[in-house]
Each structure stands twice: as structure tokens, then as C-alpha cells.
Amino acid sequence: MLPSKFLRDRSSILKKELQHVESTVDEEEYFLKRSAQTIQKRTQQLRETKNQAFDTVSLWGLYGQEDMKAFKSMTLPLFMSTTGGPFDCLVDGSLLLSYKTIDDPNKIYTRIDNQNPDHLAMKIAALEGLGVPQLTQGVCTSSGMSAILMATMPFLEANDNFVSSNRVYGGTQQLFEITYPKSGWRVRWVDKPWEIKEWEKRIDKKTKFLYIESPSNPTLYIADIQALSTLAHEHSIPLIIDSTLASPALTRPFEHGADIVVHSTSKIANGSCRAIGGVVISLDTITTNIESIKDNFAYMLKGGHFRNMGPCLSPFNAQIIWDELITLRLRVKQVSENALIIAKYLEKHPKIEKVNYPGLASHPQHRIAKQLMKLPDGQNAYGHLMSFNIKGGLRKAKKFAENFEFGVQVTHLGGSYTVWVHNATTTHGQMTNEERRAAGISDNLIRYSVGLEGVQDALSALDKTLRKI
Ligand SMILES: Cc1ncc(COP(=O)(O)O)c(C=O)c1O
Known part of the structure; x- marks a missing residue:
């Protein structure tokens, strides 16, 4: 899922970082190459979904013939394990655990990745990305709330602010109003979010993103995604949207300029009401003035905030939600x-x-x-x-x-x-x-x-x- 530029940058850093591991450059190169191939394959598969119908993607996701043959299973199996693996060798393990080749969920610890959440993230990312030429990527989280946390906190440092519609789910309101100020992150609520100038008035140099929930729970405010993304981009900041109520079956916010989409997959994504879950999906490149998270935002979470804070989705829940999306x-x-x-x-x-x-x-x-x-x-x-x-x-x-x-x-x-x-x-x-x-x-x-x-x-x-x- 990563572009080759990212890989090239990584591989030059790697040579230095891996000096403590007894290995030959050949071994490193082999695993990096294999990682690049996995990424290329994924990228190719994701690109192919762009020519497919919504129903085809919601049925198969990225689970294809090759996987069926490898797993000897027509349907995506459940990988109910704390850990993938085993490592092929010390260098393989070292690369994985320095999060340089975490593109292979077969190998990694389930808090960071696992086949089921990985397939779920790719399926939703592909559905959300159907209307746009850019590639999309996702990371699944333990709940909708942790998806909102993961989508927003990487942008924030003490004394930063963000501007949010006040038409948001009660849990989100509490997160922004009660929890975030403890870290010095200030929300600036917009009481009349349908008036774009109300947003504009609240943006300053310390504003890191605009946040909307659309349709909103429970008042059903519908945000003008296009107008708000234009405003956000004029200030070099992203528009983050909670699109839980619409789901990609009704609105695909990237088509209208959003940078990051979050869902509580506990809701319509999962009609049987059996699993709590969430997902963060981003465009390959988002608009932000924070260079370090501009590219591969959702993917980078896996080696950063997501890994460090631990809000991973159980493979079991991921499997249920993956099926429900059909x-x-x-x-x-x-x-x-x-x-x-x-x-x-x-x-x-x-x-x-x-x-x-x-x-x-x-x-x-x-x-x-x-x-x-x-x-x-x-x-x-x-x-x-x-x-x-x-x-x-x-x-x-x-x-x-x-x-x-x-x-x-x-x-x-x-x-x-x-x-x-x-x-x-x-x-x-x-x-x-x-x-x-x-x-x-x-x-x-x-x-x-x-x-x-x-x-x-x-x-x-x-x-x-x-x-x-
Ligand atoms: C729009 C919206 N976003 C996020 C959430 C939080 O999701 P979860 O309960 O999966 O944490 C909810 C929960 O009701 C919601 O309605």
C-alpha cells in the first residue's frame, strides 16, 4: 500500500538502523524487496477495485484467488491468534519489529496487525475510495471512539486547537470537551455548522483540522463536505469526517474533498449488532502542514499512535464486520x-x-x-x-x-x-x-x-x- 518513494526513503535509513543485527545486506535487501512486492501487489489489487462495482468490492474485498489457494478456503478464514509468524530469520524479525516491513500481517503481533482487521480495513478503504483516482488506506480500531481518537490525536500538540461541528455523537462531544483539554488540545465548537463563515472565524495558525459528523447523530445535520474541505485546504489543514451514519453505500466523502474518514463499524456496517469496531481511512496523501503525517496517514498509525496506545480490533470482530459488509x-x-x-x-x-x-x-x-x-x-x-x-x-x-x-x-x-x-x-x-x-x-x-x-x-x-x- 505504500508508494515506492516511501520505501526508498525507508531502505536507506534501514541500512544504518540494522547495524546491530548480524546480517548481510543481501538478507536485508531480500526482505525489503519482498515487502515491496507485497506492497506492490496490494496497491495493484486496490487499483483494480476502482474498476469494480460497489457490490463486488463489498463481497470479496481484496480476498482473491491467490489467498483462497494459499489458505485452502473459499471464504476469508479467522486468524484468531495473538501473533502471526514465525519469522523467517533474525533479520526478518528485526525488520518487522522495527516496523519497517509491517505490510505483512501474517507475521506481526495482532495489536499491530492481523489478517482479519487488515482485510476489513482494505475492504472499507476500497469502498470509500471507489469514486476517486487516489489510493486509500485504512486501519481498523477497537471501536468508533478509538477510530476518532486515532484520526485526530496525531495532529495535536499542547496549545493546538481544532474546529468541530457541535452536531456530533455524545461520546465525541465528551472526548473533545472533557478529555482533550487535559492534554492542552482545545476544541472550538461551531454552533451553526451550516454557516461556513462560522468555521472560518474560528481558524487560526494553531488550528490543525476541521471535524464534522455527517449525517449527525441524532439531529441529522448534513455537512457541506465540499465547502468545508475547500475551506480546510485553503488553510493547509485536513477535513476529518465521521461518516458512520451514511456508510460508503450512501456517501463517499473523498469524492467531495475529505482527507480522513472514520466509521464506527459497530453500526450500519455491521447490521447484526454483534461486534463493536471502528476504522480510520485516509487518502494516500492528505492536506496538512505537518509533513511527517502527510503521506500514508492510516498506515503510519500502525507503527505509531496505534501501536503505542493499543486500540486494536479483535480478529473475531473484524471477521464478523467483514462478512456483514457483503x-x-x-x-x-x-x-x-x-x-x-x-x-x-x-x-x-x-x-x-x-x-x-x-x-x-x-x-x-x-x-x-x-x-x-x-x-x-x-x-x-x-x-x-x-x-x-x-x-x-x-x-x-x-x-x-x-x-x-x-x-x-x-x-x-x-x-x-x-x-x-x-x-x-x-x-x-x-x-x-x-x-x-x-x-x-x-x-x-x-x-x-x-x-x-x-x-x-x-x-x-x-x-x-x-x-x-
Ligand atoms: C456517529 C457515531 N460516531 C461514533 C460513535 C462511537 O462508536 P463506538 O460505539 O463504536 O465507539 C457512535 C456511537 O454511537 C456514533 O453514533
């Missing part, structure tokens, strides 16, 4: 169709004050959603998530939560099951009233993640409950 587009299409029917029904209901769903013409960023949210065949679809306000404030919202029996009342979203939650008392309960108000989380808001159940069943259940309250 049906991603089909699931996204179906839940989007169901969601639009439900959103239209709720919008007309006399007991509903407001529905937030990007597919509705009443949504404030519907025009942008129409440009950005498209299935791979170009057809518009707007995803599984909506939220709605119940007339009558907190009391009526609680009554809804006490009476609604369809699906499950839990803090989850994006699975194949309908799930819903009252945000002010649960997912966003740790925020202050003021923070909640600023982020658009009213006391009467219900988040509703549409599942694959028959849509008529959902409508009947909603009807029955709304009659009662």
Missing part, C-alpha cells in the same frame, strides 16, 4: 426506503412537532443531502436514522418511551433491528442543559433507527402508541 448496500437501500415512508408518516402526524430526516424536503440541508447521499447506482437514499420531537415536551416524550413496544429501546443504531431512544435522558444525559440545547437535543426528542422489519408493522406500532399519549 450485504451493506442491500440493507442500506431497504432501511432507507422504510425510513422515508416512516418519516413522511410522522411528519403529517398531529402529535409530532418536527421530524429530522435528510430525505424530507423540509430538512434544512435537504439540497445538500440530495447531492451527497446516493447509492452506488446514483439513486438518492437517506439512510436509517431519523429523530422526531413529540408535542407536549418531556412529559409526552417519556410517555412515548414508556408505551412504544416496537423494536428495542437501547442506545444503538444502524443495525437490522429497529431501535429507538430518548436522547436527553440517555445518550446525551452527560451534557449540561446548555450544551444539549446548543446541540439541538431537546427534551422531547426521540431518536429512531429504522430496521429491516416490514414497514407496515412499524407504522401500526407508531400509530397505536401515538394514539395513547
Whole structure:
């Protein structure tokens, strides 16, 4: 996955670094060459995916005939091991453990890489990269939160800042607001993220990136990725986007100028709700004024922050998510169709004050959603998530939560099951009233993640409950 320039730079440094290992230059050269071949093969495979359909990539990823023959398995096997290996010889081990040839996940320690997370990262990176000529690369993480951590912290030093939409998941809000300031990293929230000048006002010389979540959980703000990436690039900084809710089946942010994409793969990427996971995907070269992380950002994490902090994904979870991606587009299409029917029904209901769903013409960023949210065949679809306000404030919202029996009342979203939650008392309960108000989380808001159940069943259940309250 690494370009040859990177390899050349590395190999000249290596000769010096490996002086303490008893080896001949021939041995080093052999392993470096082998590493280069692995990279070239990967690069070639990734390039080939660019001519393939979304469904072909989501089915096979980069698991091809050669792997099948090598592993004697039609499907990607589970590599449930703490360690790959064995090393071919001391030099091989030395090169691997100095992270110079970690492109071979067969050999390395699972905290750094393993076949399953590696294949998952390549599959998602390939899906995200379908619309752009550049190559993409990824690293899988233990959760969506650790993906956000990995995607952002390499940019930050004490007294640096970054500018973020305040329409972000509650966990992200807490990470940026509570945890990051302890290291001197300051978030500058944008309360009206749809106004580009609000972003511009907050950028200065110490600003290291812009951050958005789009669509946002749970208020469904849709960011103008193009405008924000243009603004970021004018300041030589990257645009980082949490694209969990869209998934690559609906929006491929690199097409619109984003530099780094993160996902919680615990959500729609993994419809069966069986595995927590995350992924960071970057373009081969990103816009940043920090030279050391400009190239191969996601890959470099493996030998840096990711290795040092340890948020690796279990091979077992990676395998589940890899399999789930096979049906991603089909699931996204179906839940989007169901969601639009439900959103239209709720919008007309006399007991509903407001529905937030990007597919509705009443949504404030519907025009942008129409440009950005498209299935791979170009057809518009707007995803599984909506939220709605119940007339009558907190009391009526609680009554809804006490009476609604369809699906499950839990803090989850994006699975194949309908799930819903009252945000002010649960997912966003740790925020202050003021923070909640600023982020658009009213006391009467219900988040509703549409599942694959028959849509008529959902409508009947909603009807029955709304009659009662
Ligand atoms: C948009 C979004 N990003 C990130 C996360 C965090 O993901 P995880 O729970 O996998 O850490 C969530 C969790 O709900 C989310 O909704």
C-alpha cells in the first residue's frame, strides 16, 4: 500500500538502523524487496477495485484467488491468534519489529496487525475510495471512539486547537470537551455548522483540522463536505469526517474533498449488532502542514499512535464486520426506503412537532443531502436514522418511551433491528442543559433507527402508541 518513494526513503535509513543485527545486506535487501512486492501487489489489487462495482468490492474485498489457494478456503478464514509468524530469520524479525516491513500481517503481533482487521480495513478503504483516482488506506480500531481518537490525536500538540461541528455523537462531544483539554488540545465548537463563515472565524495558525459528523447523530445535520474541505485546504489543514451514519453505500466523502474518514463499524456496517469496531481511512496523501503525517496517514498509525496506545480490533470482530459488509448496500437501500415512508408518516402526524430526516424536503440541508447521499447506482437514499420531537415536551416524550413496544429501546443504531431512544435522558444525559440545547437535543426528542422489519408493522406500532399519549 505504500508508494515506492516511501520505501526508498525507508531502505536507506534501514541500512544504518540494522547495524546491530548480524546480517548481510543481501538478507536485508531480500526482505525489503519482498515487502515491496507485497506492497506492490496490494496497491495493484486496490487499483483494480476502482474498476469494480460497489457490490463486488463489498463481497470479496481484496480476498482473491491467490489467498483462497494459499489458505485452502473459499471464504476469508479467522486468524484468531495473538501473533502471526514465525519469522523467517533474525533479520526478518528485526525488520518487522522495527516496523519497517509491517505490510505483512501474517507475521506481526495482532495489536499491530492481523489478517482479519487488515482485510476489513482494505475492504472499507476500497469502498470509500471507489469514486476517486487516489489510493486509500485504512486501519481498523477497537471501536468508533478509538477510530476518532486515532484520526485526530496525531495532529495535536499542547496549545493546538481544532474546529468541530457541535452536531456530533455524545461520546465525541465528551472526548473533545472533557478529555482533550487535559492534554492542552482545545476544541472550538461551531454552533451553526451550516454557516461556513462560522468555521472560518474560528481558524487560526494553531488550528490543525476541521471535524464534522455527517449525517449527525441524532439531529441529522448534513455537512457541506465540499465547502468545508475547500475551506480546510485553503488553510493547509485536513477535513476529518465521521461518516458512520451514511456508510460508503450512501456517501463517499473523498469524492467531495475529505482527507480522513472514520466509521464506527459497530453500526450500519455491521447490521447484526454483534461486534463493536471502528476504522480510520485516509487518502494516500492528505492536506496538512505537518509533513511527517502527510503521506500514508492510516498506515503510519500502525507503527505509531496505534501501536503505542493499543486500540486494536479483535480478529473475531473484524471477521464478523467483514462478512456483514457483503450485504451493506442491500440493507442500506431497504432501511432507507422504510425510513422515508416512516418519516413522511410522522411528519403529517398531529402529535409530532418536527421530524429530522435528510430525505424530507423540509430538512434544512435537504439540497445538500440530495447531492451527497446516493447509492452506488446514483439513486438518492437517506439512510436509517431519523429523530422526531413529540408535542407536549418531556412529559409526552417519556410517555412515548414508556408505551412504544416496537423494536428495542437501547442506545444503538444502524443495525437490522429497529431501535429507538430518548436522547436527553440517555445518550446525551452527560451534557449540561446548555450544551444539549446548543446541540439541538431537546427534551422531547426521540431518536429512531429504522430496521429491516416490514414497514407496515412499524407504522401500526407508531400509530397505536401515538394514539395513547
Ligand atoms: C456517529 C457515531 N460516531 C461514533 C460513535 C462511537 O462508536 P463506538 O460505539 O463504536 O465507539 C457512535 C456511537 O454511537 C456514533 O453514533
